[in-house]
Amino acid sequence: MANDGKLHVAMFPWLAFGHMIPYLELAKLIAQKGHKISFISTPKNIDRLPKLPPHLAHLINFVKIPLPILDKLPENAEATIDVAYHEVKYLKIAYDALQKPITQFLQSSSPDWLFFDFVPYWLPTIASNLNIPTAFFIILNAAFLGFVGPSTVLTGTKDYRTKPEDFTVPPNWIPFETTVAFKLFEVLSIFKDAVVGDEENISDLYRLGASIKACDIIAIKSCSEFEPEWFQLVQQLHQKPVLPVGLLPVTVNNGGDGNNNDAWIDIKEWLDNQAKGSVVYIAFGSEAELSQGQLTEIALGLELSGLPFFWVLRRRSGSADNIQLPDGFEERTKGRGMVWTSWAPQPKILSHDSVGGFLTHSGWGSLVEGIQFGRGLILLTFLSDQGLNARVLEEKKLGYPIPRDERDGSFTRNSVAESLRLVMLDEAGQTYRDNVKKMSKLFGDTDRQDRYVDNLLGFLQSHRRPQVL
Structure with a gap:
């Protein structure tokens, strides 16, 4: 590993373009500072991502890992856009079967940090065993994390919320006045998959809670100026570093439209x-x-x-x-x-x-x-x-x-x-x-966004672990 202070960051987003694109935006901002990225996804998804700016192409390495074939998944389905809503759980089951190839990649490449999404709740344990620190990077805001609550509630250790109506009022751990809660129809549409799960698939909230519990830091796609009270609450709930990565504002003319x-x-x-x-x-x-x-x-x-x-x-x-x-x-x-x-x-x-x-x-x-x-x-x-x-x-x-x-x-x-x-x-x-x-x-403040990335990188550099030879 070079001793020039430059990092090698691996990224493993969930198989939805609303997740992959923010991960790629952050990857580009990190690469602009001269750091190396390994962006891990499936072949079809990587081929559908926007083309990289030429000056960053040598710093961002796309790692293609094929998705296992599952009988209940449509042929060639590799992202949520390829399946009906009721089939997304099978995409998660196939994604969970990537544990072995991901482990092999991490072993051979030894990144300084691993950024991962909410679905692979099993990944921080694998990384920890390889002495690789992990950042749970959530592409949602701090208010969402504050509302869903501590890991004990998310993983069901404490049965605080068991029925849909429980999600229609602010929970008791929010110390300030807020109207942030679900409407009943919003909860009913997601309750089975997000909260309960079934015999085939683990619930989204369990995945989220286990991911947060096992990670080293929480990185959030937001900024503390927009929701300061929510950032403070997330820090209190999880008692680990919580870093805003900024809002990742889009650039309109970045040449990323491919052939469109x-x-x-x-x-x-x-x-x-x-x-x-x-x-x-x-x-x-x-x-x-x-x-x-x-x-x-x-x-x-x-x-x-x-x-x-x-x-x-x-x-x-x-x-x-x-x-x-x-x-x-x-x-x-x-x-x-x-x-x-x-x-x-x-x-x-x-x-x-x-x-x-x-x-x-x-x-x-x-x-x-x-x-x-x-x-x-x-x-x-x-x-x-x-x-x-x-x-x-x-x-x-x-x-x-x-x-x-x-x-x-x-x-x-x-x-x-x-x-x-x-x-x-x-x-x-x-x-x-x-x-x-x-x-x-x-x-849209790009200077502020740049400062958020510098702050994030400063933390990652000062907290990386010596590689085990």
């Missing part, structure tokens, strides 16, 4: 013809599976609003093919609305002057991008951490939630239209527009 520049040319041409700040951009990430009822109400709500819109409507693999837009919808909205059914460069769209609002599923990555570019946020949650993210933004008056039924999550076309107009046009929505513009300075 033709798509952007067409999209930009359409956006260029719209008035400044007039367009609502709609995207719900790669995980959400809209029902026919939800799709219909969103579409008719867009129509009712009278606003120009650009809707990225992609179906994930395995979702129902018979879900359709309302009859005549595209014809009636022709000229002022665009439905885009293939890949779209979200940061480029959000940065375009014609975009004024963002109707989003409240995934943390999308929220960061929306705030970074100062766009009014209209929130419609579907899965996972999205409900907690939405509450954080509601509390800070940074985003407006579409009103819904608390138990089944249903909403109407009228509530969609009214929410869009409120955030985009109405005087009552001025607070949201002003607040997000102010916060965009923090979220």
